Amino acid sequence: MSLDDVLIRSDDPHHPANLICTLCKQFFHNNWCTGTGGGISIKDSETNRYYLAPSGVQKEQMTPDDLFVMDAQTLEYLRAPELYRPSACTPLFLACYQKKDAGAIIHTHSQNAVMCSLIFGDEFRIANIEQIKALPSGEVDPVTGKPIALSFFDTLKIPIIENMAHEDELIDDLHKTFAEYPDTCAVIVRRHGIFVWGPTIDKVKIFNEAIDYLMELAIKMYKMGIPPDCGIGEEKKHLVRGTDA
Amino acid sequence: MSLDDVLIRSDDPHHPANLICTLCKQFFHNNWCTGTGGGISIKDSETNRYYLAPSGVQKEQMTPDDLFVMDAQTLEYLRAPELYRPSACTPLFLACYQKKDAGAIIHTHSQNAVMCSLIFGDEFRIANIEQIKALPSGEVDPVTGKPIALSFFDTLKIPIIENMAHEDELIDDLHKTFAEYPDTCAVIVRRHGIFVWGPTIDKVKIFNEAIDYLMELAIKMYKMGIPPDCGIGEEKKHLVRGTDA
């Protein structure tokens, strides 16, 4: 059995090598990673390996052969496709693995993230929307030990950091947000996109979808004059008719 | 033949267990149930069983194995997948089955429903649009006994109720709207989404599509300054062009 067989060949659609390809294809059709933008990394907790999408590849055409695989202990590449360079996001992904105990990270160039970064200052905020309940509060149930989700009455807050010339230069600000927002599962990068992490790829996918839904809604609310974090029943005071005309 | 074989295995694409999965996948791609939001329940009238999508599952990846099945007589679960909890919507679905003689219920987090709930007060209204004719008036033809649809000249009215911390707390307001709007086939939940019911899943799917189309159109009309329930020929009086209008 070749090393590639061991690392990236599997009939299981949930194998990290297959899942990264499937999800990149799905995200491409959401306009989240066109033009080679964005990326995904998944940790295989059984083997303690990181699977990483490469830089510069067309995300909807990616195959397992295109992936980098890294030993989570030694941080050495177990496989590195000749054709590609590792993603410039790799140091950011490693920070999420190491500091946030992430099991997977999704990075997109979602236009909803870019637009929110132009509308909001240092923090994206939205409150009192059912979809918020899909996101973690950061707190844990003291009895069951399970993570507690945000409630309908909570305000979701996601930090926004400034973009840099190169993605690896974002690392300092990423660490800073880890300190200032210990409960956040995402960081928006202004004029760039978003990074979302969580304990498993299933959870991260759900977090990313819920956040994107909420950013899309926040932009629609903003365009109608409604502050996305305004109180329940306050919306009518802000609402403007005929704003889009 | 195992119980699962009896309850959820079928080659018929119209079997409730298959149909719920197919429709959830289709609705996911409409942005109606991303981030595990939304749900569907179908009554199998032959066997008198309710099929229910579980809580917290990724709707586009759902399989028949993920479904709950309940005896409509005893309200006991005939099958309950170990991995999942029953949907928090279950009491609401049961209310629709019991009080409205529903054959199926669709619940989505449609952004059109959320936006309409921010624009409108206690009632969503739209009038004089062809698509309204896809919806039931609540009246029945005295000769044929068949339900009569709304006419082009009618006003569709859908009640809007306030969201609560947990979905099961919506039950009182749901019963109240059953009393106040005996003919409605839908309720919008503010800052949350919509519930739509009807005699069969085919009908409910059509109702939900038609309502979503009309909510989408109402938002477009509103943004152009046109009240969605204004009279035919009144639209030009309200219309605003660009911002200098």
Next chain:
Amino acid sequence: MSLDDVLIRSDDPHHPANLICTLCKQFFHNNWCTGTGGGISIKDSETNRYYLAPSGVQKEQMTPDDLFVMDAQTLEYLRAPELYRPSACTPLFLACYQKKDAGAIIHTHSQNAVMCSLIFGDEFRIANIEQIKALPSGEVDPVTGKPIALSFFDTLKIPIIENMAHEDELIDDLHKTFAEYPDTCAVIVRRHGIFVWGPTIDKVKIFNEAIDYLMELAIKMYKMGIPPDCGIGEEKKHLVRGTDA
């Protein structure tokens, strides 16, 4: 060979019975015929038969078995599915066949058509857009006998008629537009949708796509303050910045 085999069974994807189903499915995903709205009819010129989508069917699920087939000579139904009623559009489709020598008709509930019918008065107009060249001018090349397309510098004009309680009541206004707009290949019905016809289903599909593209663009131009039929170079005089905010 049964009558059904003769009328609606074919391995040829271009057979009218197959093509209507394929296109209805494609149009459903364009939001042109959700909620059972819209319809298609194709004339099989070899056999002189009209193929018609039924009323009230879910357009993305339609199969050849659901279709009505009519003898173009006698106007009698050669097949009529028990489950369905003929489309209320049938008299309108027949008018297009008989008066405009149509080979096919597409009817959609396109929201772009509905919105244009709210913005425009009795005529939709757009000028100086490349896509206009996909549409027929109504004139014929005197040498080759081939239809001449509109030029980039032409203005596309599509009449808008008022909607009625029932589709068959549109027939008088449809005949009136045939007289007043002898060259048009389409009629917009206010607050309802659009009818498009042409010599073959391939042509009608292209006309419908091009018109929908142009209606979508006209709405975008209108929202920016630009009259869709304004002269080349005039757009900057009308343009307003920050209109959507």
Next chain:
Amino acid sequence: MSLDDVLIRSDDPHHPANLICTLCKQFFHNNWCTGTGGGISIKDSETNRYYLAPSGVQKEQMTPDDLFVMDAQTLEYLRAPELYRPSACTPLFLACYQKKDAGAIIHTHSQNAVMCSLIFGDEFRIANIEQIKALPSGEVDPVTGKPIALSFFDTLKIPIIENMAHEDELIDDLHKTFAEYPDTCAVIVRRHGIFVWGPTIDKVKIFNEAIDYLMELAIKMYKMGIPPDCGIGEEKKHLVRGTDA
């Protein structure tokens, strides 16, 4: 082996004849080439042949049999399908091959390109957006000889030329932009669409996706009052909320 077998039959999905069809289908679903608009040409550098999509064909239904193939040396057609005329874009594609050493050209009727051509004057400009880094600066690394991409802090500039009655009349203005914008990989044609070229079809596809993403974003920024090429941190000064802003 017939000539057609040599020119257009291949099991390789990356063969130009297959790739043009796959990409046209994909682009159709982006609303980039509905109504027979748009086109693609790919140079097979091994055989020195140009593959060209024909005029007037439905782009999502195209097959290798529909393609024109031209000898890059003699500019004679090696195959010309009886049913179709060569695309009116052919002289423009040849100009890109001959003057810009292109390996492929994509032409779309993207509404984002048309809207940008109505908003902007003679040049589309956007700055300080991560996605810009997917586009070439036109400069080459003196050591590696590889093309250098634009940086996050750069301004992407794409010339806009006026549309003409026939596509081949655009040739003079195309040559003019080659002279005035030697580093551009794209030209927007006002009220028409966009042409994008590059060394390989993979690169051109990425360029086209990135530019379309940036045009879409520029329109959103413009509608919120933000000049798409404004400096980082300047956006809040321009931002307008709702209509009362």
